[in-house]
Each structure stands twice: as C-alpha cells, then as structure tokens.
Amino acid sequence: MKLGIVGLPNVGKSTLFNCLTNSSIEAENYPFCTIDPNVGFVAVPDERLEKLADLYDCKNIVPAVIEFVDIAGLVKGASSGEGLGNKFLSHIRETDAIVHVVRCFEDNNIVHVDGNVDPIRDIKTINLELILADLDLIEKKIVKTKKLAQNNKDYKKELLLLEKIKDGLDKEICARNIIFDEDERKIVEKFDLLTFKPVLYAANISENDLLDKNENKYVEQVRKFAANENSRVFDICAKIEEDISKLDSDEKKIFLDEMGIAESGLDKLIKASYDLLGLISFLTAGEKETRAWTVKKGIKAPEAAGKIHSDFERGFIKAEVVSYNDLIKSGNYVNAKNNGLVRIEGKEYIVKDGDVIVFRFNV
Secondary structure, eight states, X not given: OEEEEEOOTTSSHHHHHHHHHTOOOOOOSSTTOXXXXXXXXXXXXXXXXXXXXXXXXXXXXXXXXXXXXXXXXXXXXXXXXSTTOGGGGGGGTTOSEEEEEEEOOOOTTSXXXXXXXXXXXXXXXXXXXHHHHHHHHHHHHHXXXXXXXXXXXXXXXXXXXXXXXXXXHHTXXXXXXXXXXXXXXXXXXXXXXXXXXXXXXXXXXXXXXXXXXXXXXXXXXHHHHHHTTTOEEEEEOHHHHHHHTTSOHHHHHHHHHHHTOXXXXXXXXXXXXXXXXXXXXXXXXXXXXXXXXXXXXXXXXXXXXXXXXXXXXXXEXXXXXXXXXXXXXXXXXXXXXXXXXXXXXXXXXXXXXXXXXXEEEOO
C-alpha cells in the first residue's frame, strides 16, 4: 500500500511523516522546508505474526508494509507553478490514497500561511490545486482521444467519459465525488487522477486536546466536510507522535497507558487506511518465514496466491486454509488438521482476514 501525504505548509505534515517512518527530515517552521519528496516505509503492526512465529519456531517475520510519500507543502497556485510547482504533485499520482494533514490547533509560534486557522478553507485550497492539476491532465487526454475517436467506438466512449470528468472538475468537484457506473470507474481508475483517490483527513490537534479529550471545533468541521464525500477522519497530535516514535514497543505501551491514550496515531492511520481501501491481511507461516500479505476484500484464492508468486496463481490447485484463531487454539497445524479445522478450498474461495493459507500449485 502506498499513501501520499499532502497539506499546506506548517500543518504538521513533515513532523507526522518523521513520526510514522522514524525518518529524520527537516520539519522547521517555515514554508517549503520539504523540498524533495520524502519516501518512508512503515511495517504494519500485527501481533498475530509473532504468535505464529512462536508456533513454528520461526525467526524471520515479514510484516505488511505501507509506503509513505511526503511532498512539499502546497499553496495556492501550486498547480500552475507557485511555491515549488506542480511537478511535486506527480509524486502522488501513483499512490493508493491520500493522507491530507489538516491543522486543527492554535499556536501563535507556528505561522499559518493564510494568517489564521481555518481547516475547511485549507482543505478547499488543496483540493482546488489537485482539481486544476487533474483538469490539465484531462484536457490533454481529450485532445489526444478526439483524434483516436474518429473511427473507434471504444475511444468515443472514453471521450464522453473524459468530457464528463472535465465538466465536474470545471465545477470544482473532485473526481471521487462524480457519479460513475461500474464500467466507468474501472476506466477512471487507470487515469491516476489525484482527486479520484480516496482521502484520509489527519486532523492535527494540540497536546492538550488529545490528553484532555477536549472537543475540538475544527475537527468537527473536518468530520462534517468528510462525511459529504465518504472520506475518513482521524485525529492525531503530531507532537505526541514524535515522542512515541522514539520509544521501543514496550516503552510505547507504557507511555500510551500513562497518557490514557488507547492507540497511537500510526495505529489509527493504518486501521483507517485499511478500512478506506477495503484491505485485509492473509498470513503464511512456516519454519523459514512468517508473513502478512495485504489484499483487497473479496479476493479469490488464486489471485491471493499470485501475490506471493505468479506461478502460484498460474498453477493453482487448491488452498489449505485455517483461521488464525483456530490455529493458535489448536497449538499447531497438525492438531488443527486432526480437529477438522483445516479446510481445502478451491478457485472460488474468497480469502478472509486472518486466514493462514498453504497454497498448492503445479506449473
């Protein structure tokens, strides 16, 4: 999974990136501190992996991974070259979703590029720049497709779709909020439109608001806005996340307990992103390796096997499946099999979260 992080300058975007990835990039109090896009990889916490590894006496644990791309803070006119220009928008075209960091805290020591805190204005500023960047891309596609559509029915259909998207973007409607049928959506997905990507709004709040569980009027504004486009919102305090990121797992748990915080911002983000993108994890385990594989909900066994290796999908015969909970309760795979908890599934089996799978194939 690949997530792009966007936001205005000085909203806590790069600080959040530092925390999530344990990187060490600049996060100073001035615009455009982040010049080049930063890329970081984060292991998805999954307690099931350690327990499976213990079961198989396996020392090699491979968790699922999220790739984060942090680009320079956007400003008005970014799509036409203002600030650091729209070339940085290209870095998030290939992401699965966008994490939009929104400032929801007051602090006179941290300058806001527009002079005051107003999360909805900030969201609309970013959205407009993404819309304008998409509009430029769509207009170029229309010119090219018009020539191809003269003697081709498929291109004529695509041209109508492109014009439908352009009409929405001209009205400052994000592509994700334009109504498409199922066939249209499959085509639009290939365009890599910035405004078609699902969005997670990270509402960056103050330390006091998080610890005292204060109601934050700015976060409520973001929630109402996000509800209208079926986006997700989670609150996070980048300042506290910075402290958490320096701790090991045991220290982190103690810290969170002492603070009265149920889960870290990273945990919130991972849950929200899996939910937003409709993702689950199936597991493979053995003496050599214990691993989590991220796939879409509704995926069938052969396609899931293909995530491991294309030969697994091409030569798929069957899948031996046991749920994680049943396997742990049984104590080992042999007991689970003897108790009738290991199922033999075929090509139509839909993989479930927490399935521990052994694929059988022949090529």
